[in-house]
Amino acid sequence: MVYRKRMVVEEIKTLILGADGMLGHDLQKVFPDAVSRGRDPDITDEVLVSTFIQELNPNLVINAAAYTDVDGCEDNRETAFRVNGKALEYIAKACSNVGAVLVHYSTDYIFDGSKEEYVESDQPCPINAYGESKLLGEKNIMENMSDYRIIRTSWLFGVHGKNFVETMMRLSGEMDMVRVVNDQFGKPTYTADLARKTAEIVGLSPGIYHITNDGVCSWYEFAAAIIDNVAPCLSEEFAVRAKRPRYSVLVNTKTTPMRHWKDALGEYLKIKEMRR
Numbered sequence: 001m002v003y004r005k006r007m008v009v010e011e012i013k014t015l016i017l018g019a020d021g022m023l024g025h026d027l028q029k030v031f032p033d034a035v036s037r038g039r040d041p042d043i044t045d046e047v048l049v050s051t052f053i054q055e056l057n058p059n060l061v062i063n064a065a066a067y068t069d070v071d072g073c074e075d076n077r078e079t080a081f082r083v084n085g086k087a088l089e090y091i092a093k094a095c096s097n098v099g100a101v102l103v104h105y106s107t108d109y110i111f112d113g114s115k116e117e118y119v120e121s122d123q124p125c126p127i128n129a130y131g132e133s134k135l136l137g138e139k140n141i142m143e144n145m146s147d148y149r150i151i152r153t154s155w156l157f158g159v160h161g162k163n164f165v166e167t168m169m170r171l172s173g174e175m176d177m178v179r180v181v182n183d184q185f186g187k188p189t190y191t192a193d194l195a196r197k198t199a200e201i202v203g204l205s206p207g208i209y210h211i212t213n214d215g216v217c218s219w220y221e222f223a224a225a226i227i228d229n230v231a232p233c234l235s236e237e238f239a240v241r242a243k244r245p246r247y248s249v250l251v252n253t254k255t256t257p258m259r260h261w262k263d264a265l266g267e268y269l270k271i272k273e274m275r276r
């Protein structure tokens with residue numbers, strides 16, 4: 001683990017919040033000495049969060065905790081804003097008090113999809129509650145501390161969580177033909193790659209980073225790389241509660257690209273096959 005400022009003189013004490021989530025599991029592998037499992041405070045409890053961070057006194061906090069159900073956020077706006085928004089004020093203030101770097105994950109859904117590609121400096125304009133709540137989280141970090149890395153990412157799949165790849169494989173066995181939208185475009189991202197890249201970003205300057213696997217596709221194209229019995233359809237044909245941006249393609253202008261999502265998917269499918 002490389003960390004610019006204090007690594008040379010003292011060991012890094014890392015705290016992972018949300019370590020039991022899909023990305024959190026892969027973060028535990030990349031940061032094996034991190035404090036995590038079984039000791040997570042509820043991040044919406046200000047006293048608990050600040051006491052926990054104060055007592056642990058970490059120099060790196062990685063927050064992978066979030067309310068990630070995009071449609072659920074429409075129905076439970078208050079929870080979404082507490083977990084994805086307000087809690088980041090508590091975490092940022094606590095990190096600032098102990099002088100810890102904060103790495104936090106945000107989303108492509110803070111953009112409205114009216115442009116085909118988004119760089120880090122583009123103006124956010126979310127069109128659903130999840131995106132609004134995650135944008136509030138970003139704002140709360142930036143207003144309450146300076147040594148942060150906000151990593152915006154998209155379309156996560158990882159071996160330790162429910163995700164699109166698993167859903168496609170399940171539906172493929174249940175249906176003759178699976179219909180998947182072919183008019184929403186983004187960048188699938190493998191959580192193992194994102195976790196490894198996080199270690200690199202800790203050593204870079206504070207700021208916002210767009211980190212995804214390389215390559216753009218529609219959900220249908222993503223599905224077609226996983227299963228054979230899939231047909232394209234339009235978003236209008238599916239009634240979902242949250243609006244999704246047409247294009248949510250994040251462009252990374254600050255660091256080296258990660259491998260293509262198809263290569264990452266190949267690794268994911270091999271791991272899953274071995275576990276069967």
Ligand SMILES: NC(=O)c1ccc[n+]([C@@H]2O[C@H](COP(=O)([O-])OP(=O)(O)OC[C@H]3O[C@@H](n4cnc5c(N)ncnc54)[C@H](OP(=O)(O)O)[C@@H]3O)[C@@H](O)[C@H]2O)c1
Nearest residue numbers: 018020021022023042043065066068105107153154155156
């Ligand atoms: N999944 C995606 O496609 C995607 C895309 C873009 C960005 N992101 C961002 O990437 C990050 C990781 O996503 P993920 O898919 O790995 O998430 P995930 O699998 O849903 O894991 C989130 C974790 O946060 C925990 N959590 C929820 N509320 C909490 C609270 N109040 N206090 C403490 N922990 C709490 C959850 O615990 P419980 O399960 O017990 O609730 C879960 O372990 C998130 O910031 C997400 O917004 C995800």
